Amino acid sequence: MSIYAEVIGDPIAQSKSPAIHNFWIDRLGLDAKYRACHVKPDGLAAYLAERRADPDWRGCNVTMPHKQAVIPLLDRMDPLAETIGAVNTIIREDDGTLTGFNTDAGGFLEPLRPVLARKHLFRMARVLGTGGAARAIIAALAREHFVIVLAGRNPAKARALLDELDPMGEHHAIDLDHFADITEFTFDDREGCCDLIVNASPLGMEGQPPLPFDFSHAPPGSIIYDIVTHPLDTPLLTAAREKGFETLDGLNMLIGQAAEAFERFFGAVPPREDDDAELRAILTS
Incomplete structure (x- = not known):
């Protein structure tokens, strides 16, 4: 066999x-x-x-x-x-x-590696969701020296998660509804900064309501990353592109974590010369 x-x-x-x-x-x-x-x-x-x-x-x-x-x-x-x-x-x-x-942590970070290879004055990630996927994402971002704002339906749960995964970090917990309302906050000069907006919740998935997020909370130059894979083009990503933000979809994390596991299982590097275009076509057909 x-x-x-x-x-x-x-x-x-x-x-x-x-x-x-x-x-x-x-x-x-x-x-x-x-x-x-x-x-x-x-x-x-x-x-x-x-x-x-x-x-x-x-x-x-x-x-x-x-x-x-x-x-x-x-x-x-x-x-x-x-x-x-x-x-x-x-x-x-x-x-x-x-x-x-x-391998979820490495898979999540994989499409961000070119960005993370640069030096930044400050890195901040607004992570929405406190479920199982958020655990790996928080740990991965903390290792890359991000200040994390974790939003959940239960801010106490978000605080406990941050304290468990990175107790020495200067992170913040907030109610998910905070990001649904318009803010008049004026962002400072973001040159030299790295800003992420991450949907780590099931909101936006087929059968679920959209993620309540107002883009007045997204600093200029933010990368919008949604880990939902069905549908691949979520309402959050569609709106982000219309507003001129760079976006990353859920297949990035899914394929990235699989590649790391594949090497461990079979002792071979998976073929990814076409930036996974053929594989993506199969997965979305």
Whole structure:
């Protein structure tokens, strides 16, 4: 049998991970497979016990609701995953031990790398949402020396999240509704600054209301980043482009985190010479 990896979750049918990984496997001609596996919470321990005994199984990606539940079942944790408190990638080592990683943080930062390579006088990110995805985003931005304004329906939860993930940082927690209303605040000279607006919530996703955000809160030159993938062109991104802002869509993070996991699973760099254009076309068809 060829080597294989999987993505697990409950539900799992909606996952785009098999399409991404199998696209790269086919392009590289690897003798490998990647598949989705529906694992319910009460079957998680049994699944990992069975897979750790299989030398052909290289590991799995982990999606909701298992990103925190898997932690007690692992032998080791990568330091970044430990800081974030969530695992989205499990690797089976040669001796059968299981190590937990979080590639969401690196995937989120990947399209920002050219910007982050520059020197800035100040970096600020306004992050909207306090769910599971926000954990990796906050940890990633804190490591890149951003001051974070975290907005949530429950500001106390936002404050607790900031204190947990970066207790030494000078960050701010605020109610999500703050960004829905017009502000007359006049931004100072933003030259030499890096400003991000990040939608880390499900708002704007199909079946959800749009994200309530007034662009008077976006400093000139801000990058607007929405991690929602369905639809890919969210109301937030559409409005941002109309106002002349640079935008990043959710496939950036999704493909970026998958690329990091792919290398760990299969020991090969995924082919991305066309800036993922062909893969994006498949994922949005």
